[in-house]
Amino acid sequence: MNKIITTNRKSLHFYEIEDKIEAGIALTGWEIKSIREGKIDISDSFARIEKGGVWLLNTYIAPYEKSGAQIMDTRRPRKLLLKREEIKHLSGKVLQKGYTLIPLRVYLKGRWAKVELGLAKGKKLYDRRREIAEKDTKREMERTLKREVNYHKSRAQKAR
Numbered sequence: 001m002n003k004i005i006t007t008n009r010k011s012l013h014f015y016e017i018e019d020k021i022e023a024g025i026a027l028t029g030w031e032i033k034s035i036r037e038g039k040i041d042i043s044d045s046f047a048r049i050e051k052g053g054v055w056l057l058n059t060y061i062a063p064y065e066k067s068g069a070q071i072m073d074t075r076r077p078r079k080l081l082l083k084r085e086e087i088k089h090l091s092g093k094v095l096q097k098g099y100t101l102i103p104l105r106v107y108l109k110g111r112w113a114k115v116e117l118g119l120a121k122g123k124k125l126y127d128r129r130r131e132i133a134e135k136d137t138k139r140e141m142e143r144t145l146k147r148e149v150n151y152h153k154s155r156a157q158k159a160r
Contacts, residue, residue, distance in 0.1 A: 005035055005113075007105040008042050013128065015102060015120035021090070024081035025056065025106075025113050030064035030072060035113050037064075040106055047080060047101035047117055049091045054080040056103065056115065080115065093119050 011017070027035070034040070039062035047056050056078045063072040082090075093099050104118045123131075 002107045002109050002114075004105055004107045005038055006040050006042055008045070008103055010043055011102050011104055011118065011120065014123060015100075015118070016123055016127075017104070017118040017120050018099075019093070019119040020104065021082070021086060021117050021119070023054065023086075023115050023117055025115055026079040026081060027113060030067045030070065031061050031078075032113055033067075034061050034064045035106065036108065042103045042106060042115075045103050047103065049087065049094060049101075052087070054082055054087060054090065054101070054117075056080055059103070080117070090117075090119065098122060 041060040045056060045059040047054050049055075058075060059078060060074055063074060090101065094101060098121050100120055100122070101117050102120050104116045106113065106115050108114070
């Protein structure tokens with residue numbers, strides 16, 4: 001059973017997700033304890049392929065309150081645990097123009113913290129505007145339909 005800790009809601013607005021992949025995260029003791037408490041922010045995070053590995057950058061994990069006087073780097077690069085074939089597949093895609101790796105959500109799978117990476121392509125401003133306009137139109141149509149149904153129900157009750 002997966003317990004979702006956090007999701008990156010901005011990613012669906014700014015990016016078009018083409019592929020998803022699950023990866024483990026190499027963490028220290030205080031980091032996993034803090035993640036279990038839900039103190040992680042992935043809204044500005046991204047992943048980069050370097051030196052044959054995938055690294056999660058700009059992720060904020062709040063310091064664990066109950067730990068001692070350790071030096072805690074809250075935004076350090078964290079290695080993602082993927083198979084060699086998955087890394088090769090991702091690196092081939094990321095080298096194409098416009099693709100990037102972004103974390104979509106962080107969750108606990110058993111006792112392990114996992115991140116769902118999305119192979120994403122940035123949306124243009126006009127795409128985002130069109131998407132917002134479509135949502136508004138759909139919402140307005142649903143409101144109108146609901147009003148019509150309620151109107152006819154009330155007319156039917158008055159006729160009785």
